Amino acid sequence: MRVAILGFGSVGQGVARMIGEKDLGLTVTALADSRGGIIDPDGIDIPGTFARKSKSGSCGKPRVSAMDVVASGAYDALVEVTPTNIRTGEPAITHIRKALSLGKHVVTSNKGPIALARRDLLALAAKKGVALRYEATVCGAIPIIHTLEHGLLGNEVKGLFGVMNGTCNYILTRMEDEGLTYDQALGEAQEMGYAEKDPTYDVKGLDTALKLVILANTVWGTDRTLADVQVTGIDLITPQAIQLAMDRETAIRLIGEAVPSRNLLRVSPRIIPRNHPLLVAGTLNAVTVVTDMAGELTFIGKGAGSVETASAVIGDLLYIAGST
């Protein structure tokens, strides 16, 4: 299967490196970042591309744009891993729409297009007889969408609860373990590279809310948007609140909750019992799925990371390759 990769940041580099190193039956035939692109139907030299990126700052040539790569059609599946634009979903929506129109499969880690235009894009994919998959948009390496799709057939999903943002979970864990203030823990997370310079998107709960919208729409076939989610972040949590929770054998975590029967779609700091499986430490993610037959199931894994997120992208690519 020939793969074109759009976006050569952490995820794009992880996907390219794994395809280069492992014998997966995948070949990268096109590649672009925001500064340039490259197309080679015989397969791109991956180590050469990394060398070019570190030397020139781009993985390709300035005269080849991302849209040129998409329009070239020199691939069977497009991997759209450009940065998420939470308001417009662009330019990823345009990239994905174009690739699907050309009859190409699409795999993405980009939350914008899936949170904003999932139904339209899936309809276009169905019309063209191709697949659109997005395992990597939620909870990094945890194959939660595959599990909901295949592993729980016949079950009615009654609710979803998740620790879906590693940055927030790291901050809360450090406040708990070391008695740090929010600002101290945030500063540490920024030093460790777990939080951005502007941490708003993570700490205000927006990243979790986007993931919750994607999961809920996937499970229940709805068209919820960010505007439907009640969102409270972790930035006002005090060391006193953390201590109070600890005194009661509980802990505070930022939880995304979706419960259709209560019309609930909420992201907020919640108190979790000490021995609940959802109570993970550090940058881990966890999702609890409540079902009618299987009961409560919890899935725990790394929510971010170059190779971990690449794992989800590659899983989707191989799933498409195996079922077409």
Add this chain to the structure above:
Amino acid sequence: MRVAILGFGSVGQGVARMIGEKDLGLTVTALADSRGGIIDPDGIDIPGTFARKSKSGSCGKPRVSAMDVVASGAYDALVEVTPTNIRTGEPAITHIRKALSLGKHVVTSNKGPIALARRDLLALAAKKGVALRYEATVCGAIPIIHTLEHGLLGNEVKGLFGVMNGTCNYILTRMEDEGLTYDQALGEAQEMGYAEKDPTYDVKGLDTALKLVILANTVWGTDRTLADVQVTGIDLITPQAIQLAMDRETAIRLIGEAVPSRNLLRVSPRIIPRNHPLLVAGTLNAVTVVTDMAGELTFIGKGAGSVETASAVIGDLLYIAGST
């Protein structure tokens, strides 16, 4: 899809009840337990069958045997949920072999045939162009086999670690929480219905070892048997050992471990750090899968129960229905 159910204990009753209650596109056309059977191509009256079972002790008529049901061919998929025979795998192996020879799909929760004759039975299924699935043999409601099959495509699995026996986990959790001795905790588990009168199979680690063999052979395509597993149970664990582990912020759990690179296949009580995802409480099961790309993933859920195990059986049936 027409389904025949062999075995009308906890799992068989759960499967029949769920097929009766939910609109899954499945019809039960034959049913047998050790005392009798019933065949009705138009679909069996499920509530009537439960009434007959509680009145006469059997779900069917004495002159119809389990083998009559299998040989009738009046079904598309056989659900083999008779009790596990750890030494011979019989009569389940004979049932499964016969159904496959007739070109029927088979779904089982019976560990005997899969631990003892997995490769032969899969070869027969492949030859006949039908499916043999066994999600329900390991860890109840946790869809671990589906996840390994679909959700982690492209990953190399480097190791498997699991809490796979709810009886042992309950006993160890109670020793920990209440300072009970092993005998006290076992007695309590027996009263609660979590342990058998003769608890040997669970507490000596044999049940965990069988599950480990099944998972390892599934992941790595090997032909390991129970004889390849080093097994130590939990029956010699003292309250002092439990306390010592607790003093060090750890806990003791019965862990099944499979690590091919170290040629390791072992079931034994192990010390687990307090905040490790594998450290579940009560009768829960948990499996940690260590992979090259996705890192460590942990799956937690109910390891037993009528409807929970039925969930795994029904998931397999619907997966077969959807892919054929």
